[in-house]
Amino acid sequence: MDQTQPHKNHTPSDERYKDNADFFRPCGRWGLKLPAISLGLWHNFGSPGSDACHHNVEADMHENCRRMIFTAFDLGITHFDLANNYGPPPGSAEERFGKILREDLMAHRDELVISTKAGYRMWPGPYGEWGSRKYLLASLDQSLKRMGVEYVDIFYSHRPDPDVSKGGAPLEETLGALDHAVQSGKALYAGISSYRGDRTRQAVEMCQSMGLAVPVIHQPSYSMLNRWIEDDLLPVTREVGMGVIAFCPLAQGLLTNKYLDGIPDDSRASSSGGFLRPSSIKPETVAKVKKLNVIAQQRGQTLAQMALCWVLRDKAVTSALIGASRPGQVRENVAALQKPSFTPEELSAIDAALAG
Secondary structure (H helix, E strand, C coil), X not given: CCCCCCCCCCXXXXXXXXXXXXXXXXXXXXXXXXXXXXXXXXXXXXXXXXXXXXXXXXXXXXXXXXXXXXXXXXXXXXXXXXXXXXXXXXXXHHHHHHHHHHHHHHHHHHHCEEEEEECCCCCCCCCCCCCCHHHHHXXXXXXXXXXXXXXXXXXXECCCCCXXXXXXCCHHHHHHHHHHHHHCCCEEEEEEECCXXXXXXXXXHHHHHHCCCCCCEEECECECCECCXXXXXXXXXXXXXXXXXXECCCHHHCCCHHHCXXXXXXXXXXXXXXXXXXHHCCHHHHHHHHHHHHHHHHHCCCHHHHHHHHHCCCCCCCEEEXXXXXXXXXXXXXXXXXXXXXXXXXXXXXXXXXXX
């Protein structure tokens, strides 16, 4: 645990925006700007003991979360990304963030971009997941209550519904619910997550033809090890003027030095509840990561820092969404932007390493 003294009644750093203009990038053609690095609360903000550092005492757990939020804000990270199911248990990350906001940062609410999502299972029955109007709007109301805010800045459809033939809600219903969230003032902007390129184009065209609020941002999974958006999604977001925020830019920790010599006991892959499974850490993947690590060292960066810069090398990507288990990780990730650009030789070496 970081031994920094607790921040009581936190006063943000006066330096958080100084010489930081290039840190903020537009969401496509829209007025919303996000920091190049955003902080996600998917992991490490739930119940005591559920975080990577195993803070089993609630007071210790909460103080670590506070310090991560404060560190991020002091460094210029104004965007905090949540979802209804973040925890564990589902909803607990929103509750914890709401408490930190209420007790420590509410005076700075208008500086913050708070996002949440709905799409994954939250309660039993046919209206507890996916993209129906009933589920999305009920979930948004619950999220606002958990966080103690009147609105969120971005509300996402977390995943596309199955085809209508398979019981899914029609796309126009999902988009209509997002529009209602915006028109009612419960969200300032609408977003979508994990939609393929063709459905993203369809969604934008449908909103334009129906007079609905157009999604301004897309949140896909994107990393050196998962490049699907380059040919499928980015051509569409460029065409329609939509921002992109990449989640899992470090491939659940694979693009760090954590797995270079096996699976550590304190890693996500060793956790029974983790999303990164040991089967994903294949010898050929580790071989690629080791080659990438050499390139990062030659650049004077950690592998994680290089991986973040790589995701952000294309201005079509607005922000990279990081997770953190302690304040030091937030500082290390933001420091990546001290050397954001790549030479053509470095990019060629990275492509060669990824090709195996």
